[in-house]
Amino acid sequence: MLEVNHINSFYGKAHVLRDLSLDVPRGKVVALLGRNGAGKSTTMKSIMQLVRPQSGSVMFQGQQITGLLPHKVAKMGIGYVPEDRRIFTDLTVSENLVVGQQPPREGAVTWTEDMLFDLFPNLAERRNNRGKALSGGEQQMLTIARTLMGNPLFVLLDEPSEGVAPVIVEQMARVIQQLKSEGLTVLLSEQNLHFAQAVADMAVIIESGERAFHGTLAELNAQPEVRDAFLAA
Amino acid sequence: MEFFVAQILTGLANASSLFLVACGLSLIFGVTRIVNFAHGSLYMLGAYIGLTLMETLPGHVGFWGSILLAGIAVGLIGVVIEMLVLRPVYRAPELFQLVATFGVILVIQDLALMIWGPEDQLGPRAPGLRGVFRIMGEPIPKYDIVLLIITPIIALALWYMMARTRLGVLVRAATQDREMVGALGVNQAWLFTGVFALGSALAGLGGALQLPKGGADLLMDFTILTPVFVVVVIGGMGSLPGAYLAAIIISVLNVFGVTYIPQSTLVLMFLVMIVVLMIRPYGLFGREEVAGEHGQVGEPEEPIKPASRQTRLIVAAGLVLLALLPLIGSNFALVLSTDILIFCLFAASLHFLLGLGGMVSFGHAAYYGGGAYVAALLVTWTNTPMELAFLLAPFGAGLAAIIIGWVCLRLTGVYFAMLTLAFAQLLWSLVWQWQDVTGGDDGLVNIWPSDWLNNNTAFFYFALLFSVGGILVLRHVAHSPFGYALRAARDSQRQAEATGIDTQRVKLLAFTFAGFMGGLAGALFVFSKGSVFPNELEIVRSFDALIVVFLGGVKTLAGGVVGAAFFKGVEDILTRFEYWRLVMGLLIIFVVVVAPEGIVGSLRRAARRIGLGKEQPS
Known part of the structure; x- marks a missing residue:
């Protein structure tokens, strides 16, 4: 569904990918x-075109998306959940969801506010609270819910387990499994190997912007030396 | 008591246009981060277009329809401005866009002059609302009462739009993090255009609504701009209720001011603003600015370097040529070159503050005009010899800068800029209204240099010595440890503090130093012209310097000087033509669009592309 081909990305003069x-x-x-x-x-931002790769290409469903504006990328059905959450803290939970709202898309679930409140019951109680009043875990749920309002076919999920309580991490894992069962494709970035193993089918390891491993999780587990060399314990 | 109520009602009615224009400006700033200097011009267009429409459309429907149509027309003009002028420069360094809006001001000024002529136009009375109502025995114009009623309705409608519609939600979201809004699939370009159109329409509506109370003239763009900035800042950037409340405060205050202390009405407004910002640094309803946290634009900056041998040689050759000018050039060339030299020093002092210190001052004329006035006042009132007055002037300006800087540096970003503007305007109003001492509008005259300098050639060398000397000192400081500390404080205040730099102190010193150098330029100016008038302290003078610094290139050391020399020269040629503002405005917009790094930065890039100059190691 998504193919990233030989991209090179920079921040200013720093060669990152x-x-x-x-x-x-x-x-x-x-x-x-x-x-x-x-x-x-x-990598996530380079797919979303928030960072423009200087060379290489990103293809989504066979179409070239390199060089498009981020809103066009989103319109093609790619949802982006940023690492630092970036919820709109002055807006209420419901208003945050309104920002993410997009027309129904063929082949994707058409999400409504109520469906998302079923998925994240904690948010339902807080629908009229402002974003800044939410806890870290609630903010993490809101940022995922907000992206789902765009009815994406594919989601970039940047470190959803970072800085949230273990009980929320478990809940996140269940949500991802549920989304997957409904047909959603996900690229999930993680430092937490246990979390990744709970939800992922395949893994890509990057080190200093270069790919160090790719394969199924079973293959990764069969090579503990790779795992230990590139991932923190 | 009756009189008191009547005063308040008049104030409330006056608040109407002010509120509309201010909330338009505030909306535009919130989403696009552009301080739209041209907002007063849109207000002026609203008035003129409304007037023309009212002359053709008859009766009640014609009158109110004209107001509405004027709003819509100005909204459409806003769309054109946004798409043609601003869209190409959104990715330019922050605040660069305001230069483009300044170009728009000039263009609109001349277009209005061409279409409607130079005479002030009286607005028509609203049909059916010619008389007065008696409220507690006091006469209140009927139209004022209508305004009193309409304004809250418009405010409520706007509030509803912002609070309850998807568009409003998107606007508020974009105000906070526009990149994220884009990543969620919202076309920012469309949102920006929409908001700019809405903000422009509100300004146009404000211009047309005030017609029966005022009229239309070619100065109203700048006349409204200052109170609008004040209202937006007092209310809090981006806050509608804030803008409404602040518009009322300022208007009511103004009505009472005119009655009780007519000499100080202008000063009053700025005093209120300064007091409010001292207590609430982000205005009554504003919130702390988080600009730059996300969606930062522009490439990382190249470190500045001492001039290369090549550059030094070119500069030295240029200086030799300048020194030979009295032998080869005409008298006129000498006077013009003196003007340019002085302006270069003024621009370099602002560039120091803005480029190296990262402090965007909208009121640098305070120190330039301040220096000029210190010298002029000393000569006029104490018969101080010219040489002494000349030496004391920069210290006077520096003293003003210490005080103003100390207050302003509590704030950052656009609030800082606005507060510096307020102080500059405060000084300007003081000079304007304190006639006994400053001569007010008549200025101070007969401020000539001593005999040994009192000819064009001698004064040219004098100006050359101090301008070039001043610019070299500014450059030298940029490369001194103090310059490093200043740039550290600009780039990362926290990190600079963690390494033991007292950033506030460094910034205040830099602010004072820039003020001192601005004052030096002002002192040169007053003795070159023999007189000084309040317009040397005006907002336009501050903008002049700001424009040339941005157009020359903020991120290059030579930017201020090159921009100043270029534009002063161009201005001299252009002002010989009738519609020079139009050409100047278009030129400014052109430079902004094709050279977003400024003249120096873009030339350097072009030179590198064709193989001249050193390639940056990557």
């Missing part, structure tokens, strides 16, 4: 693993 390629098949959850600063978030 080096000739990176990866593949996300339809209906799968692919975990993008790597240490802090390895380039996971930049």
Whole structure:
């Protein structure tokens, strides 16, 4: 569904992604693993075109999306959940969802506010609270819910387990499994290997902006030396 | 008591246009982060277009229809401005866009002059609302009462739109994090255009609504701009209720001011603003600015370097040529060159503050005009010899800068800019209204240099010495440890503090130093012209400097000087033509669009592209 071919991305003069390629098949959850600063978030942003790769291409459903504006990328059915959440803290929970709202899309679930409140019951109680009043876990749920309001075919999920309580991490894992069962394709960046193993079918490891491993999770588990070399314990 | 109520009602009615224009400006700033200097011009267009429509459309329907149509027309003009002028420069460094809006002001000024002529036009009375109502025995114009009723209705409608519609939600979301809104599939370009159109329409509506109370003239663009800035800042950038409340406060205050202390009405407004910002740094309903946290634009900056051998040689050759000018040039060339030199020093002092210190001052004329007035006042009232007055002037300006800087540096970003503007306007109003001492509008005259300098050639060398000397000192400081500390404080205040730099102190010193140098330029100016008038302290003078610094290139050391020299020269040629503002405005817009890094930055890039100059190591 998504193909990243040999992209090179820069922040100013810093070369962050080096000739990176990866593949996300339809209906799968692919975990993008790597240490802090390895380039996971930049990969997400390069797919979303929030960072423009200087070379290489990103294809979505066979169409070239490199060079498009981020809103066009979103319109094609790619949802982006940023690492730092970036919810609109002055807006209420419901208003945050309104911002994410997009017309129904063929082949994707058409989400409504009520469906999302079923998925994240904590948010239902807080629908009229402003974003800044939410806890870290609630903010994380809201940022995912907001992206789902766009009825995406494919979601970029940047470190959903970061900085939230273990009980919320478990809930996140269940949500991702449910979304997957409904046909959503996911690229998930993670530092938490246990979380990735709970939800992902395949893994890509990046180190210093280069791909160090790709394969199924079973293959990764069969190579503990790879796992230990590139991931924090 | 009756009189008191009547005063308040008049104030409330006056608040109407002010509120409409201010909330338009506030909306536009909130979403696009553009301080639209041209907002007063849109207000002026609303008035003129409304007037023309009212002359053709008859009766009640014609009158109110004209107001509505004027709003719509100005909204459409806003769309054109946004798409042609602003859209190409959204990715330019922050605040660069305001230069483009300044170009728009000039263009609109001349277009209005061409279409409607130079005479002030009286607005028609609203049909059926010619007389007065008696309220507690006091006469209140009927139209005022209508305004009193309409304004809250418009305010409520706007509030409803912002609070309850998807468009309003998107606007508020974009105010906070427009990049994220884009990543969620909203076309920002469309949102920006929409908001700009709405804000423009509100300004046009404000212009047309005030017609029966005022009229239309070519100065109203700048006349409204200052109170509108004040209202937006007092209310809090981006807050509608804030803008409404602040418009009422300022208007009511103004009505009472005119009655009780007519000499100080202008000063009053700025005093209120300063007091409010001292207590609530982000205005009554504003919130702390988080600009730059997300969606930062522009490439990382190249570090500045000492001039290369090549550059030094070119500059030295230029200086030799300048020094030979009295032998080869005409008298006129000498006077013009003196003007340019002075303006270069003024621009370099602002560039120091803005480029190296990251402090965007909208009121740098305070120190330039301030220096000029210090010298002029000393000469006029104490018969101080010219040489002494000249030396004391920069210290006077520096003293003003210490005080103003100390207050302003509590704020950052656009609030800082607005507060510096307020102080500059405060000084200007003081000079304007304190006639006994400053001569008011008549200025101070007969401020000539001593005999040994009192000819064009001698004064040219004098100006050359101090301008070039001043600019070299500014450059030298940029490369000194203090300059490093200043740039550290600009780029990362926290990190600079963690390394032991007292950033507030460094910034205040820089602010004072820039004020001192601005004052030096002002002192040169007053003795070159022999007189000084309040317009040297005016908002336009501050903008002049701001424009040339941005157009020259904020991020290059030579930017201010090159921009100043270029534009002063161009201005001299252009002002010989009738519609020079139009050409100047278009030129400014053109430079902004094709050279978003400023003249120096873009030339450097072009030179690198064709293989000249050193390639940056990557």
